[in-house]
Amino acid sequence: MTDAPETYSAKDEVGQVRARRSRRERVWIELRKAPLTAWFGMIVIAFYVFVAVFADVLAPYGEADSSFGAYMPWGDGHVFGTDQIGRDIFSRMIYGARNTMGIAFATTCLAFLIGGGFALMAAISRGWVDQVISRFVDVLMAIPSLIFALMLLSIFGSSIPALIMIIALLDSTRVFRLTRAVAMNVVVMEYVEAAKLRGEGLGWIMRREILPNIMPPLVAEFGLRFSFVFLTIAALSFLGVGIQPPTADWGSMVRDNASLIQFAQYDFKAGLTPLLPAAAIALLTIAVNFVVDWFLMKTSGLKE
């Protein structure tokens, strides 16, 4: 009645996985099961990226083309009118996508490079290396980041490289905390010990042994961090120390056209103009959050 093989063979032992699927198949299966919110988020992000990449083609006028009348109303060749010095709002919205998102993306990448790198180093070395880095990060986190950023920007000037460096540094503290925490769970595994016993260097252990195992929370954090960086840049621009004119950017567009909102009682559409870039920011933030939520739920195995 049994199908027991008479002789034992290691090859015939049954492993855990019955069906093996390629990565693409697995991704597709997950996507099909994704909730509506996640789909909405992904479509919005894809649309933003598309607009950012093809800004030159899509925009009807130049980014800094101020050859039109100031405060022109909606319609008449300018879908959303023009701003205080006669630049086409619609075109600047499109270029703004490229600038704001590009800078935010670069900043987030840099923040992960700095924060993640130091965190892995701290987690693997432990002892005093960990103590020194962690306490330094604590000090940085103790200072309110927006005020700290304002201070640093006024010292180093509001050039785009300075902006990226400063925000990346400030945000890397959060990345550090998360990465160190998840890496701590991995460094105690025996395969890390085995790599140390083999005589592997710090770089190998960081990149090959630990990083692949902590990717899911980091990817989710990347999305969330991107939203925050994006908001910080917009906030700084709104305060006038972020991205400088004539570079189009949604934060400074809100500030430039803020005064229009009081004319809403005369021309409702004109009153909406400063809200357009604000809405663009809000929509992207929400979309990213939807996707991150779904991704976190998938990878952490939480059901609710």
Add this chain to the structure above:
Amino acid sequence: MSEDLLLHMKDIVIDGFSDEQWHPIIKGVSLELKRGEVLGLIGESGAGKSTLGLAAMAFGRPGIRLTSGEIWFDGKDLMKISEAERQALRGSRIAYVAQSAAAAFNPAHRLLDQTIEASLAHGVRSAAEAAEDAKSLYAAMDLPDPKNIGFRYPHQVSGGQLQRAMTAMAMSARPDLIIFDEPTTALDVTTQVNVLAAMREAVDRFNTAAIYITHDLAVVAQMADRIKVLRYGEEVEEAETQEMLSNPKEAYTKSLWAVRSIQKPAETSDDYVLEIKNVTAAYGTVPVLHDVSISVPRGKTVAVVGESGSGKSTTARVVTGLLPPKEGAVLFNGTPLPPELKGRSKDQLQRIQMIYQMADTAMNPRHTVREIIGRPVEFYLGLKGRAVDARVSELLHLIELDDSFLDRYPGELSGGQKQRICIARALAAEPEVIICDEVTSALDQVVQEGILKLLMKLQKELGITYIFITHDIATVQAISDEIVVMWMGKVVEQGMKDEIMQPPYPEYTELLLSSVPTMDPGWLKGAVAARKELSIAEQTGEA
């Protein structure tokens, strides 16, 4: 149906959910249990023992559904009654004792409160009565200071005591049926004896029926009146214990019984590849090893035996350089090794390799077999590209697997295959010494045998020296040349296998050897009586 039939499970089919679909786990198994009878459920991991055991109270873990069949308990079909009615039975009429007592107790509550919780919840008796009863149960379970032990928290008692307290907890409501799910698997052999004796006595005294789930045949021989063997969710065979032990019918059952058949004549040599000299080591200020000296002859197997906490694994950490010793030295081929890992050369690292107990955590789950085995090949031997692949394939064949495993991840391998890959990774470095830290204790019997045979074959072909750390005496008997017995951080004795296994023994060795269950159903009584005479048993903290 006869009067005293307590539990009758008919054609049970249970499905488990994985890979987006339902797979059958139990494929139509029937089971009968009379009042006061103990049934042993035996099988390898994945055979469906635990699932079937839990189904006896009509309970399925998440991701599991009871598809069809009838579960008659004391005249009621548990599949038909409501969840609330089933809930009322669980804990009061049917109790469950889990494998890891440490994980099953709530660390924030005292033992007594948890022991009587089920009795109170089901209104079996008042709190005061239940508390008095719990004390007598603790006494029955042979726990020390039964009047006060209930006021301790779970972390304040030992693992063996906790497992006994859990049995007392199951007994509290005087259930008709207790399901024991591998209750002694996590315990040391010396502890296991006491726990088994206490459980056996309690079951006899209260005439409780029990289902005893385990993969250890010798244990089930002590506990069960009848034994049922499961494999792949199907029943292989069922018989009275005595009948099953002396006369198994199916080929599979016979193979289970024959596992401990490996024999190897002990040899030794005076050529020592590794010598541990008077090593004293500590974690921080906590001393772990006291003046440990072990000599390892070249090309032979030295088994290091002892219960958990005896310093076996710490000795391995000193040899590998993970824990620099406070005093003493490790000599490799006559030259002392630098105490710290950082001080050792690549060549020194290459010569001593390690295989871990849990193959799951010893391999990076994100690396393929090709990467796992290939890395030491390219790291130590400096091979590149094709040459690495060729060597990896050679190693795979050496461990009796083939090229189809190259691109699999550890998660796609069975337990035995994973451990084989770990062996291949160690071999890839072309070492002289391999330290095997409990390499077979997480594996099923048949798989264990395969791994041990492989290790012996490799030793014969490649002349590798093993330091084999284990608490399993049967394994030691099978493969060792020399044996080192450790206890509380000291070496009790070292010698040839035949010498150590022959009386007269030092007291601790005798305790250890007498604690290993045998297939004889009468063994437990004799062992308990014998260990009462050993004063050392008091010191193990469990008596």
